[in-house]
Amino acid sequence: MLVIGGLIIGGLLYTGIRSRKVSNEKKINSRKKTPSEKNLSIATTSLGCIVSGPIFFAPLTLLGVGGLVYLVLPTWKQGYNDLTQKRRFTRMVLESMVLPGTILTGHFFAAAIAYWFLYFALNIVSKAKGLTTKNLADVFITPSNRVVYIMREGVELEFTLKDVQAGDVLVVEAGEIIPVDGTIVKGNAAIDQRMLTGESQLVEKQVGDFVFASTMMLTGRILIEVEKAGEETISNQTQQILNEMTSFTATLELRSIDMADRLALPYLMLGSAASVLKGTSSGLAIFWSPLDDALYAVGPLSVLNYLNIALRRGILVKDGRALEILRKVDTIVFDKTGTLTEEIPKVAKIHACGEVSQSQILRYAGAAERKHTHPVAQAILEEVLMQDIKLPSIQESAYETGYGIKVMIGEQTVLVGSLRFMEQQSLSLPEQLEAVQIESQELGESLVYVAIDEAIVGAIELHARIRPNTVEVISKLKALGYNICIISGDHEKPTQHLAKQLGIEHYFAETLPEEKANLIKNMQQEGRVVCYMGDGINDTIALKQAEVSVSLRGASSIATDTAQVVLMNGQLDQLIELIELAKQLDVNLKNTFLVSVIPTAAIVGGVLIFNLSLTAAIIVYMVSMGLSVTNAVFPLLKEK
Template identity: 30%
Template sequence: MNKEFKKNHECCSEEAKKTNSFQGVFYCPMKCEGDKVYSKGGQCPVCNMNLISVNKKNNQDHVHHQRNNSENLDISNGTYFCPMRCEGDKMYAEPGDCPVCGMHLVAEKETGSSDDNAYQQMKKKFRLALILSIPVFIIAMSDFFSFLQLDLVASKFFWGWVEFILATPVVFYSSREFFIRGWKSIRTWNPNMWTLISIGVGSAYIFSVLALLIPDIFPNQFKDSLGNVHLYFEAAAVILTLVLLGQMLELKAHSKTNAAIKALLDLSPPIAHRLKDGNEEEIPLELVHIGDVLRVKPGEKIPVDGFIIQGEAVIDESMITGEPIPAEKSKDDKVTGGTINGKTSFDFKAEKVGSDTLLSQIIAMVNEASRSKAPIQKLADIVAKYFVIVVLAISICTFIIWAIFGPEPAYAYAFINAVSVLIIACPCALGLATPVSIMVGTGRGAQSGVLVKDARSIEEMNKVDILIVDKTGTLTEGKPTLKTYQSFNKLRNSDVLQLAASVDALSEHPVAEAIVKGAINIDIKPLPVTKFESLTGKGVKAFCQGVNISLGNQRLLRDHNLKLTDLQEELVKQKQTEGETVMFLIAEDQLEGIISVSDKLKPSSKEAIKKLQAMNVRVVMLTGDNENTARTISDGLELDEYVSDCLPEDKFNKVKELQEQGHIVAMAGDGINDAPALEQANVGIAMGTGTDIAMQSAEITLVKGDLNGIVRARDLSIRVMRNIKQNLFFAFIYNALGIPIAAGLLFPFFGVLLSPLIAAAAMSFSSVSVITNALRLRKS
């Protein structure tokens, strides 16, 4: 049990401590005190919200959560977040509206049901508002259409009451939540779009009600020749109807932004075929455990991660890796949950289940990235923070200027134009410009095998001018094979290989694995060793049969003050120029022989490097391998630069040096020794075929693990940033042009005024257009 879990549970009630009974874990849905949990249900002592139980199902869930430590407590079941990130990563337990900006909350774990319900409810309210608003609009516009002749049917006073009766349900039923949002924004002093709408439309509605009930309180400027005050019920009703339409379209479009996550969720099959005691049984996916033997039939989706124990397969992994060509698999090869089997049947052993599977990690990473903020959003946040206050000031100034200098009826013009300014302004478009592009972009990246940890890395990747790559596992397959083993002394060649395999048996390095596997393949079994030690950047050492054995590179040779003869040096150089990695076996400070391994270049490496260079990215290889091997690899791939004999700290220092020169550096690697450099780089890129620590240190993970993934990441970054800039440009220009026009800037020159109805339509569709533009990323 970790420290955080203990700390949280110290906050539990004294009664629980005394009884030492733990009936459940409860938390505040508003997270008023962070991750603090309580031993009993009730109300939050800070906000009085009802506490929610973590273990909603049964106590077994709690035992499971305890076993995984409190930092993995799944209190996000059914949690929601604001798409405008008003309060950062704050989550809400129930669907609804953001208490700050009023935007509809989005489900973290997308199921589609919440968004669809919200859309259907908004659609229902819109239809009612539309049915009621059309006759209100016709009545109000009857003066402009003489053929209607409504004055012959009844007086204006009567028709005013009809407008009131029809418009009131639009205001108090269909659009009630808009005014609640607006009031919350004023009460919490978080002015936003709903502040403007509620003030503008509310003013028009209240003005009309007062004009209908007590017209004598208004100056003569507001009255016609018969003493009737012009009513604005049609403005209130139609504006709210247009806002409802915009919200409905926005909810519909917004549900599509999570389409990639939904598609990933759909990859997991609901059932699995488990083999037990020679029998095959069909079980729910949730009941699959590590170690279970599962059978996958032709055309079925693979339920969890594991490795094949019987049979062969051709598997479509495009939904995970982005690679269209199916992968051939045989015994001991790994298979990934969510991928699709071909025409054969095979059995495999479950290795990772539940949240540990690659698919679950991809979904979690996409969700996390879609909620993060890119640095470019800071500009929009700063503008949006003061935007509403500025708009309110402009609206007041508009009223005053028109009231003083406007033509008769001056007050009527002043009122209408002030309302138009409030209605047309759209801080929502500014707020959505970045998050929706990030959400769609990260989801699209996941579908092509590019997993982004946070939005910052998307923006940084667009600026990268130098890419540093490791050799083994990045440029090469990462699966070296044994090539040669030769004695330089009295030992037999086979003895050299056996001793090398013995000290390497406890190492996780790919070269060590190749040597051990190569020895076993020719029936040479490793001997037991003691006092094993890994020598960072040099090799390994251990005691074998009482002898101090070391195996490593030329640095290790220098540490033992050993030199090669001219003949030995010529042999080593020849193998290195052929691209082989040569290791030296040392027994009690005596050079006994060499072992060489070869790691094939990935077929995609050369083509990907050319594409990156065409994108103005210099590719530099940093490798712990020797000068000759490094040069051979570099020349073959036409790299811009290479550095050989690198220790982990050398890679770290090289990244730092380039950054100090003003470069934006991306680092791609797959091993533990790459972690420091990955952490230091502006953008760390981990190969999905590498170690967990490398992936934890990186901002971007490539599922497939080849350089084409970096090309896709770079291209994704370019397209997402271009999309964000388009959205921001549209939002800024729209408001910069729309507000002055609404204030009446064109009236002195062209006699043109912007109707509040047109302003409402423009405002509603501005947000929809931003989301629609972001959705283009799904198809690119």
């Protein structure tokens, strides 16, 4: 057996040298069948030839053996690379020795049926991978041919975004995402920058202010002189940084494959010893031990099936290694705005002045905002609906500056908007609301003022709305032993307030995007394994730094592109389900290992104690592979 092993390893070296000369000659022909389907067809044909050869035509046996040799050639090439480049004795090297040894000892049928079974299992893995790849198609890519309007000589002309150059003047309307970096040259607007900076409050912009690509313009109409467009915008610069970063997960292998490689050399030593003591067939019987093939073929199948289970539950796992690593996570870090809180705020308080009641203030604000869809309008209209307030009709409405709206209700002029909007209308803040304004600024909350006939009569206080089940999710995570932390680009007070509401002790406020990644890096240097959950452009570098990255559907496209996992239902309770799936996968892989170890022990013990034959060893091998495949497939079948 040692002689055969030496010949095979020498053959590996020869095959590798020769393959370098011809490896580039056969890459053009397209195939209808996938490689796994083709290999299974060859294995099936080889099996048929070996079975029918002794009965009908003897040369068919040689044809069948040739088919098996063809199937093993890639294994020889990989084995050569492992020996010469990795300088490791891997499972590929060991498998390169199995078929020639089995054929040389005359066990043609046993080899054929065993290889057919192996390629049948690999074909199942390939189909599962193809299904998973199809299901995990990226649905978050923004069209590259977005239509924009450029102002030239007083006329709006239609272009695609890729045609925009520095110096162009771009027209942006309310409800649109700003596609470029630039300076406002005309108009005013209220802009939601939370995807970029993490701020929960709207930012009011006017002529001379700078605006950023990928931020949302909620109200107004502005003309922007383009400074940076396309690949030069801040959001695209962030994406380029991410593309250049080397993901540490790229070097990780699935535990099953790594374990199979580490067991290869002990198998060689054990099989060689058996060859010396019991004969060549006994050594080959040990080489047919099912452990390495079962782990290699079925381990990935378990991962792929759990990816499909996750998808059926509304969890998009784009990188299967996330499920592998998640079991090691001990720290979960949340971004605040958009992750723990929802996009639409809630009406917390209504402050009334003079003789106007709170319900009247809400009634006037609701009437003014009735036809609008931005988050502030939705929050006000939701409160109107809850209080069952009937809204009056309005005669006219107009955005005066982009910071508010002016309508006529009956004979009254009603203004709804920010403090700056009121000041631009020459309206002074009532003394009763001055303290409210100061407090809201300190806490980072928003106030929408309502004025009737040139006098401010009240304000609607808006608070960030915590996502449903967030308190319960945080409580469960703490009970499971995870360290919980909040990292936010928002101000200190609102971040502190939210952390207190959720029972989270550790938080970081007013952090820049690169600081978020550095904070995670510091945690990792302390020995923690971090899962980061974020939804904004400002979270992308932190998502890449963490061992496991999670985002929510509806988040910025760059965040969902970067994250390994996307919770498609947009709810935090799916994070608990994700953790449970990761634990179930871990158990499943351990069971795969168990149903492989027992037959392996049976083969080794049978060979050394009871002189188990090579044919019997191959039968045990096939039974073990069958059990392993069943174990891998059963969770998905159960889910269906």
